[in-house]
Amino acid sequence: MAPARSPLAPAAVPAVPPIGGARFATGESGIRYKGRDDVLLALFDAGTTVAGVFTKSSTAAAPVAWCRKALAGGQARAFIVNAGNANAFTGKAGMGAVDATVGAAARALGCPRNRVFVASTGVIGQRLKAERIAAMIPGLAGAARTEAWDRAAAAIMTTDTFPKLATASATIDGVPVTINGTAKGSGMIAPDMATMIAFVATDARLPADVLQACLARATERSFNRTTVDSDTSTNDTLLAFATGAAGHASVTRAADRRLAGFRAALEAVCLDLALQVVRDGEGAQKLIEIRVAGARSAAAARRVAFGVANSPLVKTAIAGADANWGRVVMAVGKADITLDQRRIGVRIGGHVVATRGGPPKDYDETPVTAHMKGRSILIAIELGQGRAATTVWTCDLTHGYIDINADYRS
């Protein structure tokens, strides 16, 4: 039985406008799922540039290896995603499956192979029947249209309970540009990489290296600040495509002031998508924001924040609406950085639960418990050592996570 739609899902899937030069078609391969589309073909007009960030896993999947290589060309005509089989740890057969898919698309479009990108998501270690995907490509290419973002978002889902879309706009040199994106989660989500499979497309006209710099920065400030379960995927892929259809003047440096609005919009889309992934974390009932301040370095702040965000004891306490802030202190303590306990303070939902190494004298748990019963939990930690700070997001750890993952394949 599919899990119910996450209670943290946005009220509605946002309507996103078309992006000039980007078209989509989806279809049903029958490889793992029945009765739903599980293959996405995205087509981009000639001249589209591409950037990407990928998992740092040392057992990265075959499609990730291909994308890293193809990215050197800087141009994209097609992107193919299949859901249900990760084509990871599949040895030579895995690269063969990539070759078959890429070859079919290159032939259908009459383009070089290195303009075709692929991503897979699903079970690891099973052979991907890529011949089924390859056979679908000519038909999908004929059916692609610009308005199909919603179908694209739905086709890439695995254990997701809702499709994820985001959009933002900006101007470059006075010309309006749009950025759309989609992503899928919702387990095997951990920091320090581009989380799972996501892509954005824009009608901005940007050289691949400029797009890459903008994307890397946006990733660091969005996907790489989230975690669901501390497990880094073999297949994490985030690609950005810039079709150039907006027709503004050329911009050749990422630091160009004219890109300030674009960079902010790209970051907004990535953060929106990253938070949607957390909101749809497997079994998630609460969205948790963890702010760490007063750290000696950004790395220390990050270490503490993720120590708390990945602590099963913190996450289960929040699942139970238990104002057990001692577990937050425990998770801070295990971050393996030198701390002075007497300077540590913790607030939950704005209420001081610990200050200078202990609970405040007049501590009243009532408002904290009330906050813990809500859907959005805010934990703020002051380390009292320096000026570095960060914010990360995660979800609670519930029976739903066990239900989904103790029997994912069957």
Next chain:
Amino acid sequence: MAPARSPLAPAAVPAVPPIGGARFATGESGIRYKGRDDVLLALFDAGTTVAGVFTKSSTAAAPVAWCRKALAGGQARAFIVNAGNANAFTGKAGMGAVDATVGAAARALGCPRNRVFVASTGVIGQRLKAERIAAMIPGLAGAARTEAWDRAAAAIMTTDTFPKLATASATIDGVPVTINGTAKGSGMIAPDMATMIAFVATDARLPADVLQACLARATERSFNRTTVDSDTSTNDTLLAFATGAAGHASVTRAADRRLAGFRAALEAVCLDLALQVVRDGEGAQKLIEIRVAGARSAAAARRVAFGVANSPLVKTAIAGADANWGRVVMAVGKADITLDQRRIGVRIGGHVVATRGGPPKDYDETPVTAHMKGRSILIAIELGQGRAATTVWTCDLTHGYIDINADYRS
């Protein structure tokens, strides 16, 4: 409602012989639990030496800070444990509670304060009503007897579902010596430290520095090779007491050959206790042994092994008896060490599930699934890079863990 006794519990609590010079009494403080003993007083004859290893948490509890200091004296007359309140992150009040307890014991025994050791376990961040414990000490001191190991093991439990005892014997210079130990878990259990609260007592006669060296080595090879939930406790304490009652000749170096049998017996007791803690991990239904071989260094082997042992996706798959070995590969990949996928092999229950970067050609899942349905799961990972190896133990992640931890305090 208390969780049912772990299905991984030993068939019976082992009978342990008395240790000359070590006596025990337990009592009910009423601080957190009702209707059960929650305070242990252990008394040791004059001349008993002591060694200890503690949590590496930077938010370590007040009793840990006291024990570290008192350990410099090298001698012990008393050890007091309370269950239900960790006396952690309690600021000055926390050190005051330690002082009150230590002071009461020193007065009752007429000994220096630094021969009194204390440990607390339970909820973090709540003031410990140590006056209740202090008031019990004179009575307990009068009631202490050598045969009360079983009561001692029961009094220190929190979410444990069974008391943990172990015993082993050896000879030193031809004279028989005995080592007994006890431990409590069963959540907030993570590696790289002495896990939770445990103590061993022996009638061997050893200088404190020799005992310390033996204990540190045994810890590294036992407690520090286990994890339940990756959360390092603020209170982890392992103490060893050597009463000298066995009366063998003096041994002044840990490397002395005459201690070979003692060292092995101490390691056996520690490993027995550590595995009992894992077997009683919160919600545990399966004991998981993870062997990593072919690593470039011991640190790399350990990193990979704990990456797998702490992966919620691996642990939930095992809970569901799902032979989803791809998650093991994922967890190997996230260890942040350089690997060549084509050299990686994985066996489950002795059956090859992956070899040279993919599933074997004639892969038959049937025997693997049968193994996954058992209580003891064995995962062996070959990295194909070098000669370093390690073994670590953990348990599965089940609904029971969520049940216990989403509502621990109430």
